[in-house]
Amino acid sequence: HRFYLLNGLASGPNLKGPLSLAEIAAAGLVGLGARSRLEAEQEMIKSDLFEQFVEAVRSKGFFSDPANEGPSETPMEAELKQQR
Numbered sequence: 915h916r917f918y919l920l921n922g923l924a925s926g927p928n929l930k931g932p933l934s935l936a937e938i939a940a941a942g943l944v945g946l947g948a949r950s951r952l953e954a955e956q957e958m959i960k961s962d963l964f965e966q967f968v969e970a971v972r973s974k975g976f977f978s979d980p981a982n983e984g985p986s987e988t989p990m991e992a993e994l995k996q997q998r
Contacts, residue, residue, distance in 0.1 A: 943950065949957075958964055971977070 942948075
C-alpha cells in the first residue's frame with residue numbers, strides 16, 4: 915500500500931511521493947500528543963509507584979526461580995511432611 919501526502923502530514927517541496935508507515939505513525943503520535951512505548955516505559959520505571967509494585971510482587975515470590983532454590987517436593991512428599 916502507498917500513502918500519499920494529505921492535509922499537512924508533510925511539508926515542503928522536497929517531500930514528493932508516498933509516505934512510509936513510520937512517517938504516518940510519527941505524525942499520529944505528534945498529533946495526539948502521545949508517546950512511544952519506549953518513552954512511556956522509561957518514565958514508568960523511574961516512578962516510586964513502580965518500585966513499590968516491584969517490591970510487592972518480589973515479596974510474594976514472583977521473581978523467585980524454583981529450579982535453582984534447592985530440591986523441590988513432590989505432592990506426595992509435601993503431604994507426608996504435613997502429616998508428621
